[in-house]
Amino acid sequence: MLANVNRRSLEAGKEHMAERPSSPAIALLLAVLLVAPAACGGEVAPGTSVRVRAAVTGDEGTLNPYTYVSGFPGWNLLMLQYDSLMQLDKSGVPRPWLASEVRVNADLTEYSVTLVEGVTWHDGRPLTTRDVAFSVDYYLNNAEASRFARDLMDVQDVVVTDDYNATFVLSDPSAGFEMSALADVPIIPRHIWESVESPSEHQFEGGTNIGTGPYRLIEYVEGRSYRFEANADYFMGAPAVDELVVIVFADDAGVQTAIRTGEIDVIFERIPPEQIDLLDAQDPLDIALGPEFTTQMINYDASKRPFDDVTVRRAINLAMDRQDIVDTVFLGAATVGSPGWIHPGHPSYNPDIVAIYDPVAANSLLEEAGYLDSDGDGVREFDGQPMSFEIITNSPDSLRLRIAELTAEMLAAIGIRTSVAAVETGTWEQAVWPGFDVNNGRNYDIAMWGWSAPVQADPLRLPQLVTSVPVGGFLNLTGYENAEMDALSGTLGTESDPAERNRILGRMQEIIAEDLPFVLLLYPDGAYVYDSSVYSDWEFIAGQGIVSKLSLLPPSARP
Amino acid sequence: MRRRFDIRRLTQYGVVVVVAVTLNFLLPRLMPGSPLTLIAGVDVGLLSADQRAEIMARVGLDAALWKQYLRYWGDIFTGDFGYSFRSSRPIVDMIWDRLPWTLLITGLSFIVSAVVGVVLGAISAWRRGTKIDLGMLSGMISIESLPSFWLGMVLISIFAVQWRLLPSSGAVTSASDLVGWAHTWDIVRHAILPAATLSILATPGVYMTMRYSMLETLREDYIRTARAKGADERRVLFGHVARNAIAPVVTVLALRLGFAFGGTVIVETVFSYPGLGRMVFDAVSGRDYPVMQAAFLVFTAAVLAANLLADLLYPLIDPRTRTS
Numbered sequence: 001m002l003a004n005v006n007r008r009s010l011e012a013g014k015e016h017m018a019e020r021p022s023s024p025a026i027a028l029l030l031a032v033l034l035v036a037p038a039a040c041g042g043e044v045a046p047g048t049s050v051r052v053r054a055a056v057t058g059d060e061g062t063l064n065p066y067t068y069v070s071g072f073p074g075w076n077l078l079m080l081q082y083d084s085l086m087q088l089d090k091s092g093v094p095r096p097w098l099a100s101e102v103r104v105n106a107d108l109t110e111y112s113v114t115l116v117e118g119v120t121w122h123d124g125r126p127l128t129t130r131d132v133a134f135s136v137d138y139y140l141n142n143a144e145a146s147r148f149a150r151d152l153m154d155v156q157d158v159v160v161t162d163d164y165n166a167t168f169v170l171s172d173p174s175a176g177f178e179m180s181a182l183a184d185v186p187i188i189p190r191h192i193w194e195s196v197e198s199p200s201e202h203q204f205e206g207g208t209n210i211g212t213g214p215y216r217l218i219e220y221v222e223g224r225s226y227r228f229e230a231n232a233d234y235f236m237g238a239p240a241v242d243e244l245v246v247i248v249f250a251d252d253a254g255v256q257t258a259i260r261t262g263e264i265d266v267i268f269e270r271i272p273p274e275q276i277d278l279l280d281a282q283d284p285l286d287i288a289l290g291p292e293f294t295t296q297m298i299n300y301d302a303s304k305r306p307f308d309d310v311t312v313r314r315a316i317n318l319a320m321d322r323q324d325i326v327d328t329v330f331l332g333a334a335t336v337g338s339p340g341w342i343h344p345g346h347p348s349y350n351p352d353i354v355a356i357y358d359p360v361a362a363n364s365l366l367e368e369a370g371y372l373d374s375d376g377d378g379v380r381e382f383d384g385q386p387m388s389f390e391i392i393t394n395s396p397d398s399l400r401l402r403i404a405e406l407t408a409e410m411l412a413a414i415g416i417r418t419s420v421a422a423v424e425t426g427t428w429e430q431a432v433w434p435g436f437d438v439n440n441g442r443n444y445d446i447a448m449w450g451w452s453a454p455v456q457a458d459p460l461r462l463p464q465l466v467t468s469v470p471v472g473g474f475l476n477l478t479g480y481e482n483a484e485m486d487a488l489s490g491t492l493g494t495e496s497d498p499a500e501r502n503r504i505l506g507r508m509q510e511i512i513a514e515d516l517p518f519v520l521l522l523y524p525d526g527a528y529v530y531d532s533s534v535y536s537d538w539e540f541i542a543g544q545g546i547v548s549k550l551s552l553l554p555p556s557a558r559p
Numbered sequence: 560m561r562r563r564f565d566i567r568r569l570t571q572y573g574v575v576v577v578v579a580v581t582l583n584f585l586l587p588r589l590m591p592g593s594p595l596t597l598i599a600g601v602d603v604g605l606l607s608a609d610q611r612a613e614i615m616a617r618v619g620l621d622a623a624l625w626k627q628y629l630r631y632w633g634d635i636f637t638g639d640f641g642y643s644f645r646s647s648r649p650i651v652d653m654i655w656d657r658l659p660w661t662l663l664i665t666g667l668s669f670i671v672s673a674v675v676g677v678v679l680g681a682i683s684a685w686r687r688g689t690k691i692d693l694g695m696l697s698g699m700i701s702i703e704s705l706p707s708f709w710l711g712m713v714l715i716s717i718f719a720v721q722w723r724l725l726p727s728s729g730a731v732t733s734a735s736d737l738v739g740w741a742h743t744w745d746i747v748r749h750a751i752l753p754a755a756t757l758s759i760l761a762t763p764g765v766y767m768t769m770r771y772s773m774l775e776t777l778r779e780d781y782i783r784t785a786r787a788k789g790a791d792e793r794r795v796l797f798g799h800v801a802r803n804a805i806a807p808v809v810t811v812l813a814l815r816l817g818f819a820f821g822g823t824v825i826v827e828t829v830f831s832y833p834g835l836g837r838m839v840f841d842a843v844s845g846r847d848y849p850v851m852q853a854a855f856l857v858f859t860a861a862v863l864a865a866n867l868l869a870d871l872l873y874p875l876i877d878p879r880t881r882t883s
Contacts, residue, residue: 223833
C-alpha cells in the first residue's frame with residue numbers, strides 16, 4: 001500500500017530495496033568508516049537506455065489528481081502519467097490528443113470529442129468514453145481541493161454516443177473550454193476510481209496512479225524521490241527517455257549545487273537570472289530559454305484614497321522604469337511588461353499598447369491634480385496627509401524584493417515616499433488577499449504581486465482580474481471597478497467568433513492601460529538548465545516551460 | 560522520602576508536557592497565513608467559498624479551537640496523528656520514515672562531538688594558559704559563532720563541488736538500486752557532510768563545559784593532596800580530575816541529545832537530507848498543521864526524555880547527589 005512506499009514499490013509484487021538506514025546498516029556504520037574505501041562502487045552499469053534525473057524543490061504528494069501539491073511543477077508531473085483530451089503545443093495552443101477530433105457547436109455550448117482508438121490504461125484495459133464521462137462526474141462530485149472541478153463547473157452533462165464518441169453539454173457558452181478544461185483535466189480510469197470514496201486520503205493498494213500517460217510512477221519515497229518508468233505502449237509512441245527520476249530538494253541552492261556536481265541532469269524549476277550565465281558556462285550544461293506567462297506587478301488598493309484617483313495610478317505607471325528593472329534585477333532575462341496585462345508574445349496581445357517611462361510627465365500630472373509638496377519635505381500630500389505608504393512584499397522571493405526596492409526609489413522621484421516591508425509569504429497573502437476571497441477586502445496600500453502562468457495563458461480569464469467583484473472578478477485584488485469593463489467581460493465568454501473575441505480583448509487591454517487597476521512591470525522569462533550530455537531534446541512550451549510530456553516524447557510525436 | 564521525590568518530579572514533568580502540548584497546538588495556529596494554499600494548491604483563489612469551506616471541514620479546521628485542541632490530545636493518546644495536508648500520507652508513517660535519518664546524523668555527531676570535546680577540553684584545562692590552551696579556546700569560540708547553513712555550504716563547496724569527493728545532497732543516491740555493502744557505503748557517503756557540520760558545531764559547547772569543569776576541579780583540595788602524595792600526572796588527570804569534572808559534561812550532553820532533533824532543521828535543509836528537521840521545515844513553510852504538531856511533539860518528547868536521562872544519570876556519576 002502507498003503508506004509503505006518507502007519499503008515497497010508501487011508496482012504490485014515488485015519489491016525494492018529498503019532505502020533507509022536498516023539496523024544492520026547502522027550497526028555496521030563505524031566498522032564501515034574504517035574499511036570504507038575498499039567497499040566503494042556499485043552503480044548499476046548504464047545500458048543504452050536514457051535515464052534522466054530531475055530536481056524539484058518540494059514534495060508533490062502521491063501525484064494523483066487529488067494529491068499533487070503545486071500548480072507547477074506538480075500538475076506537470078501529474079500529467080506525465082495521465083492524459084487530457086487535448087494537449088498544448090509548443091506555442092501554447094490546445095491540439096487534439098486523447099481526442100483525435102474536437103468539434104464545437106455555433107453557440108459554444110456543446111463540445112463533441114472522438115477518442116483515438118486503441119488507447120489503453122497502464123494496466124492494459126482499454127480507454128473508452130465511459131472513462132471520460134466518469135472522470136467528469138467524479139471530479140464534480142468530489143470537488144474538494146480539485147482544480148478540475150472548477151475547470152468543469154459549466155459541464156451539465158457528458159452524453160456518451162458510443163465507446164469513442166461523446167459530447168460535453170455546457171450550461172453556459174464557453175469559448176475557453178478547450179484551454180481551461182479539455183487541455184487541463186486528466187482523464188482517470190473508471191475501474192480504479194469508482195470505488196474510491198475519499199480521494200485525497202485514499203491509500204491505494206499496489207496499482208495506483210494508473211493513467212494512459214507516457215510514464216508510470218513505480219516508486220515514491222516521501223520527501224525524497226519519484227521514479228517514473230516509460231510506458232513503451234504509449235499511443236503517441238514510446239517515450240525517448242526510458243526512466244525519469246525526480247529528486248526532491250529542500251531549496252534552490254541545493255538544486256543548483258547538485259547540477260554542478262552532476263548529481264542531477266535537469267532542474268524542473270526556473271533558475272534565477274544570475275545563475276543563467278554561470279551555469280551555461282559550465283560544460284555540458286545548457287539553458288532552455290522561452291517566454292513564460294507569470295507576472296511581476298504593483299497592486300494598490302484602488303478603492304481608497306489616494307489610489308482611487310486614476311491620476312495617481314497613471315503617475316505611478318509613468319514613474320516606472322521597467323527596462324531598468326528588467327536589466328538590473330533580471331539581468332535582461334525578462335520581458336518588459338505591457339500596461340495592458342497581456343504578454344507581447346501572446347496571440348491576443350494588443351500591439352498599440354506600450355509602456356512609457358516619463359517621470360517628468362508623472363510629476364506634472366500629480367502637480368496639476370493638486371497633489372503638492374506644501375511643506376517642502378520632498379513628499380507630496382493628499383487630504384492633508386503625506387503620500388507615504390508601505391510596500392508589502394514576500395521575503396522568500398528575493399527578486400520581487402529587489403523590484404520593490406527599485407519601485408520605492410522610482411516613486412520617491414515623483415514625491416511618493418514608500419518603505420518596503422518584506423514579510424513571510426503567508427502574512428503577505430493574508431494582507432493582499434485575505435482568506436483568498438476578494439469579498440474579504442484588502443489590508444494593504446501598495447503590494448508587490450504576481451500571478452501564476454495559467455491566469456494569463458488563457459486570456460479568457462482576464463475578466464476574473466478586472467471586472468468588479470459582484471460580476472465575477474474573483475481575482476480582482478485591487479478593488480477596481482469600471483462599467484464598460486464589466487460589460488465587455490460579459491460578452492467575451494459568449495462570443496463565438498475568435499476575431500471578435502480578440503477585438504474585445506484588445507479593447508479591454510486599452511482600458512487596463514488607461515485605468516491601471518494594477519501596474520504590470522514585467523514577465524520573467526523561463527530559463528531551465530539541463531545536462532546536454534544526458535538528454536537535450538527539451539521542448540519549451542510558451543508559458544509553461546519544459547516540464548511536460550512533449551519534452552520526453554520523440555520529436556516526431558510532438559504536436 | 561524517595562517516593563515523595565518521585566511524585567514531585569512526575570508532577571513537574573506532567574506540567575511541562577501539558578504546557579508544551581498546548582504550545583505545539585497553538586503556535587502553528589497563531590502564525591499568519593492559512594494551510595488552504597497547501598491543501599488546495601496554487602489555484603486556491605479560484606475555488607468558490609463553498610469549496611473552500613468544504614476543504615476546511617474535511618481536515619477539521621472548521622471546528623471550534625477547543626474542539627481541535629481536545630482532538631489533538633485524543634491523537635496523542637491514540638498515537639494517530641492523521642494525514643499530512645501536503646502528501647496525504649499518515650503522519651506516523653512519515654515520522655517513522657524520517658526518524659532513522661535524523662538519528663543517524665545526530666547520533667554520529669553526538670559521538671564525535673562528545674569525544675573530541677571532552678578530550679580537547681581536558682587537554683586545554685590541563686595546559687591552562689599555554690599556547691595550546693589559548694589556541695584551542697579561540698578556535699572553539701570562532702567555530703561556535705559560525706552559522707550552521709554557512710558551514711554546511713562551505714563544506715559542500717569544498718568536498719562536493721570542488722573536489723567531487725562526497726555528494727552534496729540527499730541520504731542515498733536516488734533510484735540507484737544499490738544493495739548490500741554498496742548501499743551501506745552510499746548511506747555513509749551521504750551522511751558524512753551533514754554529520755560533520757553538526758559535529759563541528761556541537762564540539763565547542765562540550766569543550767567549553769569540560770574545560771571549565773576541569774579548571775574548577777583542579778582547584779579542589781583533593782587534587783592538591785593527590786599531587787602532594789606524589790601521584791603521577793597522568794593518574795591525577797584521568798583518575799581524579801577528569802573523573803570528577805565529567806558530571807556537568809554529562810548533563811550538557813544529555814540535554815544536547817534532546818535538542819539535537821530540533822537543531823537539525825537548518826542542516827537537513829542545506830543538505831536536502833530527509834530527516835525530521837527537513838520535514839518540519841517543509842511543514843512550517845506550508846502550514847501543514849498536523850505534521851507540525853506531531854513533529855514538535857516528537858521534539859518535546861526528546862527534550863523531556865533527555866532531561867529525565869540527565870536526572871537519572873547524575874546520581875550514578877556523582878554519588879554526592881544520590882538521595883538517601
